[in-house]
Amino acid sequence: MNYCSDCGASVSLRIPSGDDRPRFVCERCGTVHYENPKMVVGCIPRWRDRILLCRRAIEPRYGHWTLPAGYLENQETVQQGAAREALEEAGAVVRDLQPFAILNIASISQVYFMFLAELEDGPWVPGKESLEVRLFESHAIPWRELAFSSISKTLELYLEDLGRGPFSFHIADIQA
Ligand SMILES: [Zn+2]
Secondary structure (H helix, E strand, C coil): CCECCCCCCEEEEECCCCCCCCEEEECCCCCEECCCCEEEEEEEEEECCEEEEEEECCCCCCCCEECCEEECCCCCCHHHHHHHHHHHHHCCCEEEEEEEEEEEEHHHCEEEEEEEEEECCCCCCCCCCEEEEEEEEHHHCCHHHECCHHHHHHHHHHHHHHHHCCCCCEEEECCC
16 A cells, blocks of 8 residues: 555555554554455355356466355445355356355465355356356366365365265365
8 A cells, every 4th residue: 555545645554553563554644544354255056966166267367267256345245245256257146055164364364254055057157257167076176277275175175074964164274
């Protein structure tokens, strides 16, 4: 951050009084601009014994497979965000969202909140951020072509639960 979003003056990075870490502070109006972790919401859309993955049409990781997921928007619940991402990226309507995993990626200040979801019948249509949308059986998941470690971790947890049953809620830490 270079300029204050309140008044347009320069900001400097310093520790405000009473605080314990550096923040961007406006040199004119004194506003402290806090920067906090971003939340990514997504789901594992299930259709019979298969799951839906999207092949990314955008960087980073263009051409790699991912679960529908993206940044939570303001004034949106995590359930709404996860359903919206499935609709935007795959034209997929999901229901019965069930909390499945929180993944901390503290090193890049991101938190993933992933759901299990039931997928309504298709057709499923790639959105503008996807090249392709496809259903995969568990044994056919393209592990080497997955976009992010968060997606690999989510699918590993999914397969573990699928083998043991029932599904449970997980919290895991990921090193990025
Ligand atoms: Zn200012």
